[in-house]
Amino acid sequence: MKIKAPVEKNSTYEVTIEDLTYQGMGVAKIEDFPIFIAEALPGEKVTVKVTKVQKSFSFGRVEKWLSKSADRVETGDKKLTQTGIAPLQHLAYDAQLKFKHDQIQNLLNKTDLNIDVLPTIGMDDPTHYRNKAQVPVRMVNGQLETGFYRQHSHDLVPIEDYYIQDPKIDEAIVVVRDLLRKYHIEPFNEASHTGVVRNLMIRRGYYSNETMICFITRTQKLPMVDELVKEITAQLPEVTSIVQNINQAKTNVIMGKKNKVLFGKETISDKLLGLTFAISPTSFYQVNPVQTEKLYKLAIEQVGLSGKETVIDAYCGIGTISLAMAEHAKQVYGVEIVADAIEDAKVNAQKNHLNNIQFEVGKAEDKMAEWQQAGLKPDVIVVDPPRKGLAASLIESATKMQPKKVVYVSCNPATLVRDVQLFADQGYKVNQPIQPVDQFPQTTHVESVTVLERA
Numbered sequence: 001m002k003i004k005a006p007v008e009k010n011s012t013y014e015v016t017i018e019d020l021t022y023q024g025m026g027v028a029k030i031e032d033f034p035i036f037i038a039e040a041l042p043g044e045k046v047t048v049k050v051t052k053v054q055k056s057f058s059f060g061r062v063e064k065w066l067s068k069s070a071d072r073v074e075t076g077d078k079k080l081t082q083t084g085i086a087p088l089q090h091l092a093y094d095a096q097l098k099f100k101h102d103q104i105q106n107l108l109n110k111t112d113l114n115i116d117v118l119p120t121i122g123m124d125d126p127t128h129y130r131n132k133a134q135v136p137v138r139m140v141n142g143q144l145e146t147g148f149y150r151q152h153s154h155d156l157v158p159i160e161d162y163y164i165q166d167p168k169i170d171e172a173i174v175v176v177r178d179l180l181r182k183y184h185i186e187p188f189n190e191a192s193h194t195g196v197v198r199n200l201m202i203r204r205g206y207y208s209n210e211t212m213i214c215f216i217t218r219t220q221k222l223p224m225v226d227e228l229v230k231e232i233t234a235q236l237p238e239v240t241s242i243v244q245n246i247n248q249a250k251t252n253v254i255m256g257k258k259n260k261v262l263f264g265k266e267t268i269s270d271k272l273l274g275l276t277f278a279i280s281p282t283s284f285y286q287v288n289p290v291q292t293e294k295l296y297k298l299a300i301e302q303v304g305l306s307g308k309e310t311v312i313d314a315y316c317g318i319g320t321i322s323l324a325m326a327e328h329a330k331q332v333y334g335v336e337i338v339a340d341a342i343e344d345a346k347v348n349a350q351k352n353h354l355n356n357i358q359f360e361v362g363k364a365e366d367k368m369a370e371w372q373q374a375g376l377k378p379d380v381i382v383v384d385p386p387r388k389g390l391a392a393s394l395i396e397s398a399t400k401m402q403p404k405k406v407v408y409v410s411c412n413p414a415t416l417v418r419d420v421q422l423f424a425d426q427g428y429k430v431n432q433p434i435q436p437v438d439q440f441p442q443t444t445h446v447e448s449v450t451v452l453e454r455a
């Protein structure tokens, strides 16, 4: 028998917000039936118009606030929440930090692991922190625009002030956008798979100020390339690298595999914990340099290296954690799936005169199995996987190598808690509280460090 939902599309209800989802939406309930409401905060009373009804939940939009939360910050620019650049900007920063702590603690409380979470380490200034932008270039109302997509859509909302990015990056986007307009360079059209420039990627070294502009194009050729390079370098003297990345595929993946250097070097450099790093356009590099230093310092402290240890850094990117560990360890092994990142990592080890690191390209899960079968006995394994967390096979190989400690740097509490349970099944315990570090203020993303020890 089909049970009718207690709410109807387009009807309006008076509700109190009870909770905030991990995506930052307010949750109200009518007869236990959830309504997810953007921009509404716990404790607030609102009238909500239901916009979509599914089998076991619904979505709604606030029509009117009847009472507001003490944690609400009135912000001017709705575009930032509509496009998902800063979905928590309406929540006071202290409350954001608590929200992130609670995300991990609530998930742990559903298990029998009995692990505590420390208060989230925040930033003094939680704005303008991002060292990287990736923005689509599209035609909007007959004009080439840069900005961000409206949430759950491919409608581009033009934006100039992104609030969480280095303002120098915002400025560079506007300069390049205006040049693309001036030279009538065609923006990408997703529907017809035509046009030239799909996206701009801009990255800036926090300490070095070196800036990379990367045009991601559908076509092999970027028209007016000499004029673009001349004007960009004249208007933005901090630009040390201009690259074209070619992506001809019909895909949502932003970058292609092929890079052409149009000006300067193919990499920019930056410093982290006093070490120098070269960064290629397609390599991963943490986006919040201030918080990354805090995160890595913590990870290194918790490992407590004496200089005699063998360390594996799985998912090593351009080798940031590997190099930081190599300064205090006997030997480090790093593995990463992106070949360009491993090229950067090797250059970075040389630049910093560290010759006790071996970097390998490959899937971490395959390489760990290989190392385990070859009899490698690391004292410490560091894992810093993407959001999907660790493959069960990696946990199996890692624990068979019997390291004393596993340091888990996570950007997704759900997969972290899942994986910690799998480690627990293999005799690895968390003896000290998990430490969240806010790498992504104004957003719902949660980063943390967990140390697992062999019982």
Ligand SMILES: C[S@@+](CC[C@H](N)C(=O)[O-])C[C@H]1O[C@@H](n2cnc3c(N)ncnc32)[C@H](O)[C@@H]1O
Residues within 6 Å of the ligand: 284, 285, 286, 314, 315, 316, 317, 318, 319, 320, 321, 335, 336, 337, 338, 341, 362, 363, 364, 365, 384, 385, 386, 411
């Ligand atoms: C969260 S980043 C961490 C990078 C590095 N530890 C850092 O802090 O800069 C995750 C990295 O894992 C890489 N990666 C994704 N899947 C992988 C896999 N199956 N095996 C190895 N590396 C992978 C990504 O390319 C990315 O560089």
